[in-house]
Amino acid sequence: MKQKRCIRLRLLLCSLLTGAAAAFPLSAEEWQSHAVIREAARQHILSQWRSEPAAEITVLPAEIDRRLRLAQCTQPLESFSPSSVSSGAKQTVGIRCHGTQNWTLYVAVRVEVxxxxxxxxxxxxxxxxxxxxxxxxxxxxxxxxxxxxxxxxxxxxxxxxxxxxxxxxxxxxxxxxRPPAVKRGSQVTILGRTGGIEVRMAGKALSDGARGERIKVKNSSSNRQIEATVIDHGIVEVVL
CATH class of the missing domain: 3.90.1210.10 (Antifreeze-like/N-acetylneuraminic acid synthase C-terminal domain)
Structure with missing residues (x-):
């Protein structure tokens, strides 16, 4: 019984791998090349690093199951990054066909940067x-x-x-x-921006803060305490 069940499961798996494309008899020339799919995935990852010429990128797309047959796409393949995927060494790239027969395949890739x-x-x-x-x-x-x-x-x-x-x-x-760009008790310039308008006010830092850190400052005019982001030595910024 178990052996028959295993055979049925294997047959079902093969039918799922071939997908809807198998329902339409095609010649060998009409199947989509796996090499082309893998290259599309590789180029998708490489395109994300074009702004960093100093980086050396190696992209290794995983082999695609030889049993998987997809109809030759009549349009250029479209690549995309699935939502909630890792940006580390192991990633996934989606390859989509909008042709006579639509299909989508996800390719695992290893990225070495x-x-x-x-x-x-x-x-x-x-x-x-x-x-x-x-x-x-x-x-x-x-x-x-x-x-x-x-x-x-x-x-x-x-x-x-x-x-x-x-x-x-x-x-x-x-x-x-990081060294503090603003020290507790020092005088600071509070920079406020809203709708293209820039306002500068005098203030006093209530704690140390490095660039990018949020600290509390006191507005010297109103004596009101506000939270601001340190952007440079003696300068903090608030969103008005």
Whole structure:
């Protein structure tokens, strides 16, 4: 009984793999080339990295089951990124045909991305304030750096290490405490923008804050406390 059931399941699987295209007898020349589908998936991933010429990208689409037969698309194949997919080393690309016979296939791809990132030039002790001699740019496989990485040396200079790093360790954003661009008690300029209008007000910082951090400040005119984002030394921004 079990053997018969397994045979039925295998036959059902084969019929599902061939899909609706199998309902229409086609010659070998009329089946869509798997190589073309895989290349469309590869080009889709590569197109997402064109703005980063320093990156070296290797895209490895998975092999497609040889039993899967799809009708030759009469229109150019369309590629897309499915919603809620990973942007890491393992991704999925959708390939869609809007032709005489419509079909959609999802192709698994492995993405290997190498680019210059900051690494420790020598052993760096916790609490050290980084200078330009403490790190260097080195190409690494960033698709495997799950803790993140830093590309611009300016984003590390002056930062304090939260942990000890060995020579060659990648500098991750979470391992650095950025220097404050605004210090508690200092006078700041509060920049407000709304509808293309820019307003500047004097204020006082109620806590330290690095670029990009939100802190509380006091408006010197109204004495009202507001929350603002540090955008530069002595400058914070609020949305009016």
């Amino acid at each position: 190498s680019k210059p990132v900051l690494v420790a030039e020598h052993r760096l002790e916790r609490g050290r304030v980084l200078s330009a001699t403490d790190f260097r740019l080195e190409k690494r496989m960033v698709s495997e750096l799950h803790r993140g990485y830093i590309e611009n040396p300016a984003n590390a200079l002056g930062s304090k290490l939260k942990q000890t790093l060995k020579r060659g360790d990648v500098l991750a954003p979470g391992a650095l405490k």
